[in-house]
Amino acid sequence: MTPLVPASVVARFVVVALATPAVLTAAALGLQGMWLGDLPDPAATHWGTSGTPDGFGPAWTFPAVTVGLGLGVPLLVAITTLPMLRRGARGATFRFMGAFALGMSAFMATLNTGLVGMQRGLASATDAPGVAPTMLAAFGAGALLGVGGWFLQPRQQAKVLGWEPSAGMELATGERVVWMRTASMARWTVILASAIGAGIVGAAIAALIAGELAAAWLLVGALVVAALSAAMAGVFHVRVDDEGLTAVAALGFPRLRVPLDDVADAGVAPVNGFAEFGGYGLRSRPGATGIVLRNSDALQVTRRSGRRLVITVDDAQTAAALLTALAARAATRKEA
Numbered sequence: 555m556t557p558l559v560p561a562s563v564v565a566r567f568v569v570v571a572l573a574t575p576a577v578l579t580a581a582a583l584g585l586q587g588m589w590l591g592d593l594p595d596p597a598a599t600h601w602g603t604s605g606t607p608d609g610f611g612p613a614w615t616f617p618a619v620t621v622g623l624g625l626g627v628p629l630l631v632a633i634t635t636l637p638m639l640r641r642g643a644r645g646a647t648f649r650f651m652g653a654f655a656l657g658m659s660a661f662m663a664t665l666n667t668g669l670v671g672m673q674r675g676l677a678s679a680t681d682a683p684g685v686a687p688t689m690l691a692a693f694g695a696g697a698l699l700g701v702g703g704w705f706l707q708p709r710q711q712a713k714v715l716g717w718e719p720s721a722g723m724e725l726a727t728g729e730r731v732v733w734m735r736t737a738s739m740a741r742w743t744v745i746l747a748s749a750i751g752a753g754i755v756g757a758a759i760a761a762l763i764a765g766e767l768a769a770a771w772l773l774v775g776a777l778v779v780a781a782l783s784a785a786m787a788g789v790f791h792v793r794v795d796d797e798g799l800t801a802v803a804a805l806g807f808p809r810l811r812v813p814l815d816d817v818a819d820a821g822v823a824p825v826n827g828f829a830e831f832g833g834y835g836l837r838s839r840p841g842a843t844g845i846v847l848r849n850s851d852a853l854q855v856t857r858r859s860g861r862r863l864v865i866t867v868d869d870a871q872t873a874a875a876l877l878t879a880l881a882a883r884a885a886t887r888k889e890a
Contacts, residue, residue: 562708564636566706571636571703572655576625585642586620590613596611596612624659643830644710644712646839647832665689704838711717735868735869736790787835790802792873795880817855820855820877845863846864853873
């Protein structure tokens with residue numbers, strides 16, 4: 555198989571994740587701009603489970619959302635992903651992020667243009683028809699173009715950017731060494747999560763005051779789930795010793811372990827959580843499991859099976875060197 559020219563990967567990613575979403579957004583904005591003057595004031599902007607409008611706002615809401623999500627998400631994907639592709643990183647996750655950006659843009663362009671079109675000429679927004687057909691069309695467009703964006707990009711052989719297997723540190727005969735660190739989320743992530751949590755609390759209180767008990771309990775439940783998720787995936791205690799590598803969440807679960815006899819190699823490489831794993835926390839992608847709590851250098855351990863464990867943690871270089879040395883010593887003892 556002929557190796558891919560790196561430029562083709564980057565060029566097709568730009569077409570899928572940036573150029574095509576920009577064209578779709580521009581076309582949607584053109585149609586919406588021609589039709590906005592025909593919409594009732596206020597226009598229907600939200601539909602309830604009964605299929606009738608239950609939220610209203612200015613007509614410019616639709617182009618604003620089209621730009622904010624239909625073009626904003628692709629821009630976010632490109633800002634975080636494109637620099638790594640240009641530096642030589644490769645993998646299925648990058649291909650997926652480009653396809654996701656295109657699918658989201660197609661979904662938002664179709665949905666918001668459809669919502670504008672279905673309200674043209676109405677005297678009152680309360681007369682707006684059900685949103686189900688428009689929603690189905692938007693999902694269909696998003697799925698179709700997302701899949702198309704996946705196949706438009708070439709297959710990528712996974713390649714870790716800046717990967718450097720550790721040579722291992724010197725260990726005296728019989729010497730016991732333990733390395734321990736706590737991996738935690740970046741400060742901005744903590745602030746953002748706290749702000750979201752405060753917003754959910756405020757919304758729950760407002761729902762309770764308004765007598766919407768079901769909504770209040772739903773919000774409380776969402777807050778509990780979010781708090782448990784943060785506790786399970788927001789802080790990990792990482793340890794390297796004679797047993798191998800162990801990473802345990804603050805609550806004691808989940809627990810990930812790589813015994814010494816399963817360590818093929820260990821090293822350090824920079825990691826961008828959004829670009830390489832599609833987000834942060836305890837993540838999984840083809841060929842790798844990640845405890846990715848921030849963008850930084852990460853300890854990367856390759857198992858005998860070829861699958862990698864990636865952990866963003868301080869002093870990853872020391873952890874990799876120690877794990878390499880301990881694995882080599884364990885292998886020597888086993889041969890003897």
